[in-house]
Amino acid sequence: MSDLELGALAADIAREAGELAQRRRSEGVSLAATKSTLADIVTDADREVERLIRDRLRAERPDDGFLGEETGADCGRSGLTWVVDPIDGTVNYAHGIAAYSVSIAVVQGEPHPEAWRGVAAAVCAPALGELFTAVRGEGARLDGARLSVSTEVPAGALLGTGFGYDPATHDGDLAMVRRVMTMARDLRRMGSAAIDLSYVAAGRLDGFFERGLNPWDFAAGAILVQEAGGKVSRLERETARPMLIAGGATVHERLRALVTGEGPDA
Known part of the structure; x- marks a missing residue:
């Protein structure tokens, strides 16, 4: 797959995972466990959404590695790793606040931030109706429109x-x-x-x-x-x-x- 094709796959899976997260939220959230502290919660939806992402990637990219918040790491054979947060902002999600997202990145190299190079990414905020995407060397986009960081901050x-x-x-x-x-x-x-x-x-x-x-x-x-x-x-x-x-x-x-x-x- 080319970088653009990997980016398209990340976007497609993020969109599908976001739809599942939003659907489960409308049905009511069930708290599954705590993580590091009582405030750091995990929902049944976190686990279901990550399972959907893993299943899609296993079918499409069986040789790639995987690093997910809920299910840990699997080494791959391709040199690519998918780094996934199924619901980033779980506390917001559990409380009905719209600022949550599905975050999917594919990186090249060792599965450690200091060693990898980013290839493509997708962040889907389903309750906000937005899909952010990026592909190495091709720029970042919001629903297809090119993005650029701010460069002037005269007022702070x-x-x-x-x-x-x-x-x-x-x-x-x-x-x-x-x-x-x-x-x-x-x-x-x-x-x-x-x-x-x-x-x-x-x-x-x-x-x-x-x-x-x-x-x-x-x-x-x-x-x-x-x-x-x-x-x-x-x-x-x-x-x-x-x-x-x-x-x-x-x-x-x-x-x-x-x-x-x-x-x-x-």
């Missing part, structure tokens, strides 16, 4: 972020917000990193920062931002909670300076 940057579910991390997260607000017009916290990154790619947000994201949280969104002309970095990778920052070149560098405490903005 509109930034997105998120907090971890572990209460022990909240003081550090709030301290980081205080530092970053020196460059911000305002802050948005939508509860789905995949949507946040999609919004950066679309120029709706000027930048994004968050600690402790898992690979499936940002794999697709990072490809979208990069293909829309932006930059994405993972900082402090040796720690338990690396920092992800994304945005156009200027916002990205100012975020880096504030996060690391280096440079004139820190």
Whole structure:
């Protein structure tokens, strides 16, 4: 398959998975378990949606690897791995808030963010009626329209972020917000990193920062931002909670300076 064909497959599966997630939400959500903390929930729909995605990929791409939030990793033989979050924003989903998404990326190389190269991505936000897609070297799109990150922020940057579910991390997260607000017009916290990154790619947000994201949280969104002309970095990778920052070149560098405490903005 060409990169464009892989992108088309990602988009098709994300759309189908999004329709299933939305249908299950309309039928009523059943909580299946907790993850790291009581606040970090998983629904029966998470598992069903990931199963649909795995089954589609097993039928279409049996030699590819898979890395999913709910069912873990399977090594492949093709050098490609599909990185999947079946419902990013599960808490929003469970509470009937529309900011949730299906996030699917296909990457080349070792199944680790520092080792892979993004090939294609799709983020479907079914309750918002939007499908974001990207293909390596072909740009990022929203329902077919070309996307571009914002480049001018004269009134200050509109930034997105998120907090971890572990209460022990909240003081550090709030301290980081205080530092970053020196460059911000305002802050948005939508509860789905995949949507946040999609919004950066679309120029709706000027930048994004968050600690402790898992690979499936940002794999697709990072490809979208990069293909829309932006930059994405993972900082402090040796720690338990690396920092992800994304945005156009200027916002990205100012975020880096504030996060690391280096440079004139820190």
